[in-house]
Amino acid sequence: MIELIGKTTRIVPRSGGPLAQDDMDRARQTPGNERIIMSDLELVRAAIAARENSYSPYSNFAVGAALLCADGTVYGGCNIENAAYSPGNCAERTAFFRAIFDGRRDFTAIAIVGGPAGEPISELCAPCGVCRQVMREFCDPATFRILLGTSADEFVESTLEELLPYGFGPENLGR
Ligand code: THU
Numbered sequence: 001m002i003e004l005i006g007k008t009t010r011i012v013p014r015s016g017g018p019l020a021q022d023d024m025d026r027a028r029q030t031p032g033n034e035r036i037i038m039s040d041l042e043l044v045r046a047a048i049a050a051r052e053n054s055y056s057p058y059s060n061f062a063v064g065a066a067l068l069c070a071d072g073t074v075y076g077g078c079n080i081e082n083a084a085y086s087p088g089n090c091a092e093r094t095a096f097f098r099a100i101f102d103g104r105r106d107f108t109a110i111a112i113v114g115g116p117a118g119e120p121i122s123e124l125c126a127p128c129g130v131c132r133q134v135m136r137e138f139c140d141p142a143t144f145r146i147l148l149g150t151s152a153d154e155f156v157e158s159t160l161e162e163l164l165p166y167g168f169g170p171e172n173l174g175r
Contacts, residue, residue, distance in 0.1 A: 039068075039072075040109070040111070040147055040155065040157070041153065041155075043066050043068055043074065043109060043110075043111040043147060044066075044111045044113065044147055044149040044152065044155050045152060046066035046074050046076060046111065047064040047065050047066040047076070047091075047111040047112055047113045047147075047149060048064055048113050048121065048149065048152055049064065049066075049076065050064035050065060050066055050076030050077055050078050050091065050095070051063060051064025051078060051091070051113055051114070051121075052064070052078075053076070053078040054078040054079050054080075054091070054117065055078065055079070055080045055081055056079050056081050056117055057081060058081045058082075058083075058085065058088075059081060060116060060117045060118075061079075061114060061115065061116060061117065062078070062079065062114065062115070062116070062117040062118075063078065063079040063090065063091035063092075063112065063113070063114035063125055064076065064077070064078050064091050064112070064113050064114070065077040065078070065090075065091040065092045065094070065095040065110055065111065065112050065113075066095065066110065066111045067092075067095040067096060067099055067107060067109075067110045068107065068108050068109040068110065068111075069099065069104050069106050069107060069108065070106040070107075070108050071106070073104070075095045075096075075098050075099040075102075075104070076095060076098075077091045077092060077093070077094030077095025077096070077097075077098060078091045078094055079091045079094070079114075080094060090127070090128060090130070090131050091112065091114070092110060092112060092127050092131040092134070092135070093130070093131055093134050095110065096131075096134055096135070096138065100138070105138060107135075107138055107139050107144060108143070108144065108145065109144065109145040109146070109147060110135070110144075110145075110146055110147070111147040111148075111149055111155065112125055112126075112127060112146065112147070112148055112149065113125060113148075113149040120151070120152075121149055121150065121151055121152070122150070122151065123150060124148040124149065124150045124155075124156060125148065126148060126163070127146065127163065132160070132163055132164040132167075133164070133167070133168075135160050135164070136160065136164055136167045136168070136169045137169065137170060139160055140160075141159065141160040141161035141164065141167055141169070142159060142160075142161050143159065144159060144160040145157055145158070145159060145160075146158050146159070146160060146163060
């Protein structure tokens with residue numbers, strides 16, 4: 001079943017399992033949804049795979065992110081905690097910093113999943129304010145899409161501008 005709720009797209013399998021073939025077929029017949037079904041869901045699944053690498057012994061809250069570049073390259077990231085707490089890094093920034101080090105600047109979307117370690121995803125995990133600001137440095141707020149997975153087959157979508165309105169960015173400093 002595909003629900004369009006304002007600007008938010010939810011793809012919800014009826015059974016709780018993978019999307020049924022008729023769901024996929026209906027989605028493809030809905031103008032504009034081909035991309036959502038085929039690559040956005042794959043991006044959410046890449047974030048779920050990235051979450052497997054989470055190092056989160058202090059919070060036991062495991063987060064994964066998958067950052068999509070314009071050419072289709074995906075950079076995974078996980079949260080990395082530390083005994084001294086403050087050096088810890090979020091999954092989103094791990095993905096961004098890996099990509100930036102590779103010279104990438106052409107980001108189109110990020111999928112994020114998180115929840116208690118060792119458990120399947122059941123609730124959405126929204127990016128923290130610091131991560132939103134890092135996205136603001138490298139992404140167009142009006143077009144960069146943030147997919148928050150609520151399961152392997154369900155996500156909600158926002159733009160960066162929706163999650164960080166009136167943001168401060170490089171152009172404020174003439175860059
Ligand atoms: N965390 C992320 O990696 N991304 C988020 O969007 C929210 C929070 C991490 C930080 C910390 O390791 C753990 O989740 C609990 O806050």
